[in-house]
Amino acid sequence: EPEVTQTPSHQVTQMGQEVILRCVPISNHLYFYWYRQILGQKVEFLVSFYNNEISEKSEIFDDQFSVERPDGSNFTLKIRSTKLEDSAMYFCASSGGLPFRNQPQHFGDGTRLSIL
Amino acid sequence: GENVEQHPSTLSVQEGDSAVIKCTYSDSASNYFPWYKQELGKRPQLIIDIRSNVGEKKDQRIAVTLNKTAKHFSLHITETQPEDSAVYFCAAAGGGGSYIPTFGRGTSLIVHP
Numbered sequence: 001e002p003e004v005t006q007t008p009s010h011q012v013t014q015m016g017q018e019v020i021l022r023c024v025p026i027s028n029h030l031y032f033y034w035y036r037q038i039l040g041q042k043v044e045f046l047v048s049f050y051n052n053e054i055s056e057k058s059e060i061f062d063d064q065f066s067v068e069r070p071d072g073s074n075f076t077l078k079i080r081s082t083k084l085e086d087s088a089m090y091f092c093a094s095s096g097g098l099p100f101r102n103q104p105q106h107f108g109d110g111t112r113l114s115i116l
Numbered sequence: 117g118e119n120v121e122q123h124p125s126t127l128s129v130q131e132g133d134s135a136v137i138k139c140t141y142s143d144s145a146s147n148y149f150p151w152y153k154q155e156l157g158k159r160p161q162l163i164i165d166i167r168s169n170v171g172e173k174k175d176q177r178i179a180v181t182l183n184k185t186a187k188h189f190s191l192h193i194t195e196t197q198p199e200d201s202a203v204y205f206c207a208a209a210g211g212g213g214s215y216i217p218t219f220g221r222g223t224s225l226i227v228h229p
Binding site: 048091 | 150159165220
């Protein structure tokens with residue numbers, strides 16, 4: 001069964017540095033998402049991406065964050081000037097269509113981001 | 117925006133017992149309700165979902181019920197097994213024109229052998 005893959009599995013970065021988290025969505029999917037999960041808390045939506053542009057974003061997704069689909073397969077999340085509170089598990093997800101139209105989201109294994 | 121409340125935060129049962137996890141949502145326009153299972157350190161995995169035109173859906177030992185009037189939905193697991201131990205998240209989507217699921221805070225289910 002095809003899977004969403006994320007790299008790296010764990011990223012350790014000094015506060016103030018920039019990080020890029022990478023995701024390869026399922027190949028025929030059209031909608032891409034980033035979520036984060038602070039340790040022990042619920043999954044929080046960051047951004048969705050469709051047709052090469054952001055379709056929806058949460059209040060968490062401010063100017064510090066950006067997303068890009070640099071080629072036909074990768075979907076990246078860039079976090080600039082990282083802060084301690086950015087430490088979390090970041091999940092990428094993809095879906096073939098809108099989630100409530102029988103097109104559920106498939107999640108990757110996540111990247112654990114640790115800011116020191 | 118949508119607000120999803122989930123209870124209980126922790127649920128401990130004996131193997132073979134049933135487990136019920138309840139969620140409420142605030143936006144009456146929400147029309148899609150997925151449930152995810154997340155094992156420790158792993159990805160959330162969709163286990164069952166229900167749409168607002170259906171009151172109940174069942175898949176083997178797992179069932180979900182939806183009460184649109186009361187704006188609540190529940191996950192029922194029968195004949196629980198130790199491998200059911202995980203964190204379960206409910207979510208609601210479709211309200212306010214957004215298809216993005218809003219997640220509940222999760223329920224840690226512990227099944228004792």
